[in-house]
Amino acid sequence: MYKKSTWVAPLLVSSLFVSGGAVAQQVAPPTVYGLLHVSLDQIDSDIEGDSAAFNTSTNTSRLGVKGSHSFDPQLKAIYQAEATLYATDGADGKFTFDRDTFFGFQGDWGSLRVGNMNSPTKLLRIRTDLFTSQVGAAGNITGTDGQDNWRRNSVFYTSPEYYGVTARLQYSANSEDTGGTQDAQAPAYSASLEYNQGGFWAALAYDENKELNNNNVKAYRAAAKYDWDAVSIRAFYNHAHKSSLSGAPSPANSDTYGLGLRYLATAKVALKTQVHQVRRDNDAKDKATQYAVGADYLYAPNLTFYVNYAQVDADGLYRAPTNAGRSAQIDLKNPKIQNDESPYAVSVGTIFKF
Secondary structure: OHHHHHHHHHHHHHHHHHHHHHHOOOOOOOEEEEEEEEEEEEEEOOOOOOOOEEEEEEOOOEEEEEEEEEEEOOEEEEEEEEEEOOOOOHHHHOOOOOOOEEEEEEEOOEEEEEEEEEOHHHHHHHHHOOOOOOOOOOHHHHHHHOOOOEEEEEEEEEOOOEOOEEEEEEEEOOOOOOOOOOOOOOOEEEEEEEEEEOOEEEEEEEEEEEEEOOEEEEEEEEEEEEEEOOEEEEEEEEEEEEEEOOOOOOOOOEEEEEEEEEEEOOOOEEEEEEEEEEEEOOOOOOEEEEEEEEEEEEEEOOEEEEEEEEEEEEEEOOOOOOOOOOOOOOOOOOOOOOOOOOOEEEEEEEEEEO
């Protein structure tokens, strides 16, 4: 018995080390990535007494880390932390992970993430915007009713693709503030159904924000994109219905329309244009229409130079062609704004991805 125990104990210890090594698998280091997007802009607010001014702008420049770890073929951990980089103004040293930041799991069943993320509804606008974070971005018009915000404290499920169809579902327990909530007065819901086949993509989305500026906002959104050889066509529609939570008269509902066209003139030069209009369902029938034209020079797969021009014709609803995802913005609360101006901007910029 004594001789037997002399080899049993070492064998047990050895087996524990082997099994422990199998459980504590080595985790691959995260990937560091980023995007530097800066531009030189001439912006004219068209407000009486103000003149056009030269600006530099950070346009959603960002830095992030992301990674994954596979435990088995059915389960993979995924994570990401992404922060805005204030490349031109520093933002008083501010550095927070204010963009898509999450932890979750992925498998044949889809993916489930928890964190601060863009909503499925917002992703429809991103997929169809030819001027994202640039002068003339669609978000200057489509973001007037709160559907294009990040959703804090959210759970996000993405289904696997089935015959070209993908479903996305998101619930935010408290979309307006950081931290927890006891009475759940500010939840938000968002869901989309997408179809992608060849060069054609189309999607429908529903969005509800229970407490947005003291209103309950429900929205329906549709978007489509078709790529054919050198031509890409984009279409967008959003309807927002508002009801007041304070007993005050409900604010006006709105409808937003968009259409874009991109043409690859050469292997490196792309010409693009888009127009978006928002209409208020009020007595004055206020509206604002944004026109944008531009050209991209694709110097390398990860380096683009561009020049853009954008203008907004306001008819009772003032919007600026520079306020979506940019540090150089026109103050929409400026008391001198009369809601019947026609601001414009010219921009020369560069985008570097790494």
